Amino acid sequence: MTRTCAVLLAVLSLGGCGWADPPADREIVYQVSTLGALLKGLYDGMATVKELRAHGDFGIGTFDALDGEMLADRGVFYQIRADGTCHVMPRDARSPFAAVTFFYADRTLPLRDLVAPTGLDAALQPALSGVNLPQAIRIDGEFAYVKARSVPRQTRPYPLLTDVVKTQPVFEYRDLRGTLVGFRLPPFLEGLNVPGYHFHFVDAARKVGGHLLECQLRTGTAEIDVTPSIQVALPTSPEFRGLDLAVHSEADVQRVEK
Numbered sequence: 001m002t003r004t005c006a007v008l009l010a011v012l013s014l015g016g017c018g019w020a021d022p023p024a025d026r027e028i029v030y031q032v033s034t035l036g037a038l039l040k041g042l043y044d045g046m047a048t049v050k051e052l053r054a055h056g057d058f059g060i061g062t063f064d065a066l067d068g069e070m071l072a073d074r075g076v077f078y079q080i081r082a083d084g085t086c087h088v089m090p091r092d093a094r095s096p097f098a099a100v101t102f103f104y105a106d107r108t109l110p111l112r113d114l115v116a117p118t119g120l121d122a123a124l125q126p127a128l129s130g131v132n133l134p135q136a137i138r139i140d141g142e143f144a145y146v147k148a149r150s151v152p153r154q155t156r157p158y159p160l161l162t163d164v165v166k167t168q169p170v171f172e173y174r175d176l177r178g179t180l181v182g183f184r185l186p187p188f189l190e191g192l193n194v195p196g197y198h199f200h201f202v203d204a205a206r207k208v209g210g211h212l213l214e215c216q217l218r219t220g221t222a223e224i225d226v227t228p229s230i231q232v233a234l235p236t237s238p239e240f241r242g243l244d245l246a247v248h249s250e251a252d253v254q255r256v257e258k
């Protein structure tokens with residue numbers, strides 16, 4: 001061990017919180033833009049992967065021009081393209097909408113024969129901390145079936161998200177290992193992000209994935225990270241400034257996410 005590491009160890013143990021507790025400023029969901037703005041077609045990339053990585057190693061979102069689904073796991077930012085294939089994104093790739101956090105599991109729960117979305121909430125209940133705190137959730141396991149979608153890159157003038165998803169490519173995967181990366185967010189965050197569960201899937205080989213629509217998990221492990229703070233970076237563009245975000249429709253959120 002180097003001298004630097006030894007000093008760091010001493011400082012951390014003086015804090016008295018042990019290795020399990022991450023520093024408080026890392027217990028934040030860092031979000032870029034709002035779901036309301038995305039629904040209204042604000043697809044221009046804002047934050048870079050490099051910037052998002054400074055605020056988290058785990059999360060979901062999309063890319064500039066709505067070019068596929070974003071999934072970040074263990075510090076690597078992936079893009080699931082409209083053909084379902086998974087690609088590592090460069091640090092200068094931009095996102096118009098994303099939520100990330102530094103993932104530290106507070107609770108771990110074994111899972112068996114889980115069907116989502118119908119059985120998801122009941123299965124995770126023993127490890128959840130109520131409905132009013134944001135919780136990052138990572139589920140690793142063996143899947144019998146996964147139904148996922150992605151979204152194709154859009155061109156200006158951008159259509160509304162509710163229109164884009166009408167023709168979204170949907171993929172079905174069978175008998176594969178993989179990871180679900182996502183959040184359960186409080187109902188009062190409606191307008192800002194998706195209330196309830198929202199997962200993106202990637203297979204163990206990091207070859208295919210998508211925004212989760214349905215799945216059957218044979219066996220796996222859920223890790224839950226309670227993240228009690230939220231930081232939102234809003235776009236400063238004239239387009240965002242002039243947008244009417246007062247009216248949001250729950251039906252629209254359901255249409256694009258479920």
Ligand SMILES: [Zn+2]
Pocket residue numbers: 060069198199200211212
């Ligand atoms: Zn999604």
